[in-house]
Amino acid sequence: MLPPEELINFIETEDNFLIATHINPDGDGIGSSIALSMSLQVLGKKTVLLCKDLVPGQYKFLPGNESFYTLEQLKAQETKFKDYKNLILVDCNDLDRISDSTPTLNYSSSAVIDHHASERPFGNIRWVVPDAAATGLMIYYLIKRLGIKLTYEMAVNLYAAIAVDTGNFRYENTTSSVLRVASDLIDAGARPYVIYRHLFEAWSEGRFNLFMQVLNTLEKKDKIAIVKVTRKMFEDTSTSAEDTEHFVEFLKIMADVDVSVLFREIDDTHYKISLRSKDDIDVAIVAEAFGGGGHKNAAGCRIKADFETAKKELIGKIKQIMLN
Template identity: 35%
Template sequence: MNRVIQNILHFNSIAITYHQSPDGDALGSALGLMLGLRKLGKDAYIISRDRVPDIYRFLPSAIEVSEDFASPKENTKCLIIVDCGNVERISGNIDISDSRTIINLDHHLSNNEYGDINYVDTSASATGEIIYSLLKGLNVPIDASIAECLYTAIITDTGSFKYPGTTSNTHSIAGDLINTGINFPLIHRRIFENKPLQKLKLYGQLLDKIELFLNDRLAILAINKEQGETLGDNAEIISLQMQIDTIEVGAFLKQVDEGVKVSLRSKEKVDVRKIAESFGGGGHERAAGFLLKDINYIEKAKETIISILEKELI
């Protein structure tokens, strides 16, 4: 952390990015860091090939993030990548072999430490916790705008503090953020209770397609490309899927141009991160994802997932 702090203080222009298809932790961490570095007088900004999902557009300065601004400025010599475990998933257009100093800040066990400086704290429930500690180390006063970003990062990656990675330190940081005066019930509503009626109706149609396998311990929900584009963020549908009483693992399969995206969740026994890593993906012990490349048929993807999990669940 001291090396991270020293380098941040050394550079004036700092670009920040995160993983592709950014979630609440990626966006909240990046925006919170950007706002904090600006308090130090830094020219901090975000580069991204992804647009901000609608549910996170309420975040302070989210309007500055654009998929049209994906490359660092020419005079920027420092790039900070948050919440991204490997180079392939970086959202910004960067070449990590160039002369820029790359700082990698993450909490994923699967992080392959691709930066010039790597700070990977796997005990942190969210990268937002790491950004909080970093800003404290930089003596940046955390105001309500920064707090709103970091609180969003933490509640999304902990599932509102219900996932096993949540610690007493997580709650302590959340309490400190709440003490800045943020309207935390409103943040919860904007993220978790802010869905159009049509999306809820779509959920109903999709939930009807759930199939159970391996003695009802594996639930698979598979959707085609058109349904995936309509659905957008899939976290909520996976959460609903995991409420089935008999299952240990839930698999959500979404057809994309490159193949089939797979999101895995488990309750207690299966380390889905290891499965994801074997396919070049990553994540956490209880939540992970990867891409089945060059598999264009949902049925073939189902067969692959069933085959893998058969060893774990029977």
């Protein structure tokens, strides 16, 4: 996986970079951005890390995470950063992914480094590799191409990025190159178990209780497993929507479940729905039918109806897809 020469030129020629990742940032967005920033600094460049949202608690173990600015903080110090005219989007490929409202970033050139497929091209230089398991993998190859020695800090960030986007090497995107890169990152100092623990073994007791309450709502029929999380459950357990991460995926642990669904109650007639599937069942099609979207095996949408109606409509669509 070779970065385009124009990206290399861009990095080698310019001096000041704004590095921005997407809203609701995940480990791949954050880890990749930090590792890119650190490697540009090795080349003597100046960098600013940007994200609309604060770094979520579970990623605070990543070395360098404290360097992120929110878009607001950047704006408040506009004068200080007025020379940063080169924007690099990381783990996303359009401006609307870095902010809900149009951000007022001042930049003259822009580049994109991402592994999501996109419909609306943005950026003077685009390096988008949908086949890459994680943006962290692309940053690894970029660092190699730039001839920079991997530091411990870069290795931890990139290993975490890859671990998050491959489900710790269990998803279908886990290729031999993914494991070869990860093994290189271990040689550079990344410790698999320590990182795993931070990423996947950091549930609060409230989150654990929420998990049990959610599992207790399980309905299973025709290889479809459905659970529900309500506002009351969040209240009872002092948790919030982000604590439901991985819940819907967990249902796939059952051999006879091919599609798993989490209904999150927004209000009595409004549900946010997460879908997961095994193998070739394409739940993105299901999500799109309700105005949502996503990937083949992981997608989401919203339905404005009471729970029973929403469930019935959704199951109908899922069954249609499963027949194909």
